[in-house]
Amino acid sequence: MIYKIMTARHFKWGLKELAFLEGKLRTANSRFAVPFVYRGKGYFKSIEPRQNLLEIERLYQEVMHLQPERILEIGTAKGGTLYLWTQAATPDAVIVSVDLPGGEFGGAYPVCRIPFYKSFARKKQNMHLLLADSHASETYEKVAKIFSGHSIDYAFIDGDHTYEGVKADFNRYGPLVRPGGIIAFHDILPRPDLPDIQVDKFWKEIRERYETTEFIGTKESGRKVIGIGLLRVGSEPFKQI
Numbered sequence: 001m002i003y004k005i006m007t008a009r010h011f012k013w014g015l016k017e018l019a020f021l022e023g024k025l026r027t028a029n030s031r032f033a034v035p036f037v038y039r040g041k042g043y044f045k046s047i048e049p050r051q052n053l054l055e056i057e058r059l060y061q062e063v064m065h066l067q068p069e070r071i072l073e074i075g076t077a078k079g080g081t082l083y084l085w086t087q088a089a090t091p092d093a094v095i096v097s098v099d100l101p102g103g104e105f106g107g108a109y110p111v112c113r114i115p116f117y118k119s120f121a122r123k124k125q126n127m128h129l130l131l132a133d134s135h136a137s138e139t140y141e142k143v144a145k146i147f148s149g150h151s152i153d154y155a156f157i158d159g160d161h162t163y164e165g166v167k168a169d170f171n172r173y174g175p176l177v178r179p180g181g182i183i184a185f186h187d188i189l190p191r192p193d194l195p196d197i198q199v200d201k202f203w204k205e206i207r208e209r210y211e212t213t214e215f216i217g218t219k220e221s222g223r224k225v226i227g228i229g230l231l232r233v234g235s236e237p238f239k240q241i
Contacts, residue, residue: 007112010042014116031087032060035080043112049080051186054217055228056081059184062213062230063088066182068153072143073097074134074169075158075186076109076117083120085156092124096146098139100159101131134159135168144176151178158186163198167241170206175238182232188214189227203229205241210234 017040025031035047049056069090076082076099085095097117099109109117114129121127128146132139155177157169166185177183188203206212213230217223 007043010040010044011112011116014038014040014044015119018119028064028087032057032084034087035083043110044116047079047083049084050077050223051081051228052217052223052225055215055225056084058215059228059230060084060088062182062184063154066154068181069093070147070150070152070154071095072147072152072155072173072176073158074156074173075099076129077158079109079113079117079120081156081158082117085154086120086122086125086127089125091122092126094126094128094147095121096128096130096143098130098132098134098143098159100133135165135172140172143173147176151181152176153178153181155181155183156186157183161187161197161199163201166199166202170202171240174233174240177233179233179235182230184231185229187226188229189216189225191226200227202241206231209239209241 017038018034021034021038022031025033035049036053038047040046063085067090071085071089071093073082073085073096076097082097089095117129118127130139130142132142155173157166159169160166170183174183185199185203187197187199190200191197207229211232211234215228215230217225219225
């Protein structure tokens with residue numbers, strides 16, 4: 001009972017903190033700061049993104065410029081990037097975020113955070129949170145159904161970081177992104193300290209086939225420099241790797 005009471009209080013505190021920050025920071029540009037300065041309690045203590053500050057800021061600017069109406073995120077984690085996408089998207093955007101319930105590249109948030117994450121959505125936005133394996137066929141079918149057959153504008157792939165895992169997410173969800181849309185990847189630099197993270201290996205393959213941009217931060221930003229890669233979808237037919 002005490003656990004439930006405290007969780008409810010912390011949830012309300014988190015909502016008030018977000019409302020306070022958004023009241024001070026009224027533009028999409030300024031609200032980039034919200035996940036970094038937000039301070040909550042308990043299960044709602046932090047929503048800070050795991051990306052290097054300068055790298056995710058560059059990506060955020062690209063997404064704001066795109067003004068996406070339909071967004072797919074693979075890897076919800078603490079919800080920081082999810083918050084950013086709600087601010088960069090159109091006021092009536094459809095946003096889907098998929099997170100693996102458990103395992104090495106999953107299990108980042110408890111179910112009590114679900115209503116908190118849904119509160120990030122602006123008044124007319126439609127947010128869907130899927131605690132599911134992005135590689136599963138039924139997950140893909142759910143995602144496709146949510147978007148009702150429409151192409152998506154932006155996909156952020158930041159889930160399974162193994163070579164086969166990121167490749168599977170790209171091959172499965174990449175075809176959903178419209179020509180002119182963008183696909184972003186986190187962790188594109190080599191990680192010799194963490195050999196299971198192999199996004200760099202996959203990134204080397206796709207940057208030779210597509211128009212790409214790399215956002216590489218600096219150590220002064222206070223977060224490890226691991227890189228974000230941006231792929232611009234062209235008009236040519238999608239090719240699996």
